[in-house]
Structures are given as C-alpha cells and as structure tokens.
Amino acid sequence: MQRTPRAALGAALLLALALGAGGCGYNDIQRQDEAVSAAWAEVGNQYQRRADLIPNLVEVVKGAADFERETLEAVIQARAAATGIQVTPELLEDEAALQRYFAAQGELSSALSRLFAVAEAYPTLRASDAFRDLQAQIEGTENRVAVARNRYIDAVRSYNTLVRTFPTVITAKVIGADPKPVFEARADVGDKPPEVRF
Numbered sequence: 001m002q003r004t005p006r007a008a009l010g011a012a013l014l015l016a017l018a019l020g021a022g023g024c025g026y027n028d029i030q031r032q033d034e035a036v037s038a039a040w041a042e043v044g045n046q047y048q049r050r051a052d053l054i055p056n057l058v059e060v061v062k063g064a065a066d067f068e069r070e071t072l073e074a075v076i077q078a079r080a081a082a083t084g085i086q087v088t089p090e091l092l093e094d095e096a097a098l099q100r101y102f103a104a105q106g107e108l109s110s111a112l113s114r115l116f117a118v119a120e121a122y123p124t125l126r127a128s129d130a131f132r133d134l135q136a137q138i139e140g141t142e143n144r145v146a147v148a149r150n151r152y153i154d155a156v157r158s159y160n161t162l163v164r165t166f167p168t169v170i171t172a173k174v175i176g177a178d179p180k181p182v183f184e185a186r187a188d189v190g191d192k193p194p195e196v197r198f
Contacts (some may be wrong), residue, residue, distance in 0.1 A: 025168030029118070030178050032159040036180055037089060041156040042148040044087040050141040054079045054112075061115065064125040071111075071118045076110040095181035102183055105192075112138060126196045149183055156180045168195055 015188070058076060061067055082104040091097050116135060126133050160179040163172035 023084075024171045025162065026171050026175065028162055029159075029168060029172060029175070031156070033163050033177065036092065036152070036155045038093055039148070039152040043145070043152050046141060046145045046148045047082070047087075050138060050145065051079055051083050051149050053134060053141065054091050057115075057131075057138065060128060060130045060134060061119070061125065063128075064119075064122050067122060068118050069117050069124065075111045077107075078108040082108040092180055093178075097110050098181050099184070108143065109145075112142075153183055156182050194197070 054075065058072060083090075083096075085101045087101070087106055089099060119125050119131070119135075160182070161179050163179055164167055172173055
C-alpha cells in the first residue's frame with residue numbers, strides 16, 4: 001500500500017505536533033498541578049484529623065472541676081470556625097480564601113496551645129490517661145500538619161516555578177495555568193506559643 005504525499009504530510013504533521021506538545025510543558029504542568037492537589041489533600045486530611053480529636057478532648061476537659069470555661073469555649077469556637085470553611089480544590093485558586101483558611105487553622109492551634117498550658121494547673125486532669133492520650137495525639141497531629149504544609153509549600157513552589165519559566169510559561173498562558181497562592185505564616189495569627197503567667 002502506497003502512501004499519498006498528502007497522507008505522508010498528515011502523518012509527519014501529527015508526529016511533529018505530538019513531539020511539540022510533549023516539549024511544550026503541558027504534561028509537566030498537569031503533573032505538577034496534581035502534585036499540588038495531592039499535597040493540599042494531605043494538609044486538609046491532617047487538619048481534619050485534628051478537628052476530629054477535639055470533641056473528645058473537650059469532653060475530657062469538661063470533667064475537670066473548675067476548668068477555665070473561657071479557654072474551653074475558645075477551643076470550641078476556633079474549631080467551629082476552622083471546620084466551617086469548605087475545603088475544596090477551588091480554595092487553592094482563591095488566595096484570600098486560602099489565607100482565611102490557614103488563619104482559622106492557626107487560631108485553632110493557638111487555642112489548643114492555651115488549653116494545654118492552662119491544663120498544667122490541673123494535676124488531676126494531667127494525670128488522666130484519656131487527657132494524656134488525646135494531648136499526645138493532637139501534638140502528633142500538629143507535627144503532621146507542619147510536615148504536610150511544608151510538602152504543600154514545596155509542591156506549590158515547584159509548580160509556580162514551572163508555569164513562570166520559559167518555555168512552559170507560554171503553554172501555561174494558553175491553557176490558563178496560573179501560579180498557585182502560597183502559604184504564608186503570619187505572626188499575628190495562631191502558631192505562636194501561649195503566654196504563661198505565674
């Protein structure tokens with residue numbers, strides 16, 4: 001079977017297009033975008049794990065006589081605010097919404113730190129196996145959150161570098177692959193040590 005010049009030209013054009021598409025960065029952009037989404041899912045997963053532990057912690061702490069109601073209420077309110085923000089892939093595209101999400105999570109971290117600091121004044125509570133177990137689980141989850149956030153930051157950095165550098169910046173502009181917002185720790189919100197006064 002003989003190929004016509006038109007068929008040969010069509011096959012050559014398809015081959016050139018396939019090779020060009022592979023070199024334009026499209027696949028790399030898709031791969032990096034998936035890496036960002038996976039890293040984000042892990043951040044959400046760890047924050048959810050922490051949120052799931054808090055109701056049990058609250059119940060254990062409520063059992064301690066005369067525990068500071070204000071501190072306990074702060075944890076309950078911070079958890080409600082943190083879980084009230086819907087965690088969706090679209091959240092990654094809205095920098096202001098992402099910062100609100102991280103601020104709410106930071107407030108919850110801060111409220112938990114205050115609760116654990118205040119609990120030091122309650123020897124019976126600290127001696128409770130349930131309290132110690134929940135405290136250890138929450139502290140471990142806080143460490144997992146930090147690791148997951150760092151992985152998310154790295155994935156976003158890698159993606160943003162890809163979509164901002166030549167020649168993939170051209171493909172990124174054509175397909176609308178904009179840079180992703182980055183997590184920025186804020187000194188005025190959460191993640192700061194509690195004040196301890198004697």
